[in-house]
Amino acid sequence: MLIGMRESTSVRVDRRTRDELRLLADADGVSLDEALSRLVRAERQRRMGEALSQPITDTEQEWLDGGLRTVTDASG
DSSP: OOTTOOOOOOOOOOHHHHHHHHHHHHHHTOOHHHHHHHHHHHHHHHHHHHHHTSOOOHHHHHHHHHHHHHHHHHHO
16 A cells, blocks of 8 residues: 555445536535545534534533632642
8 A cells, every 4th residue: 555545434324326426526526435434523513513402411510610619728
């Protein structure tokens, strides 16, 4: 393998999915690989956002309050 080249593999997808991915890639001027990487990253970010949007638990609130007290004590 040449330096800077990534190892590749094949992923089987429906033709329609491939064509839709190609449209996204072409619209952004990137490769299919880059378009897929961006979609994976966006999904990861969506899931993190969803997790962060949930109400915090009592235990999490206690932990946050403890951190706030530490900062307040250190600055006082």
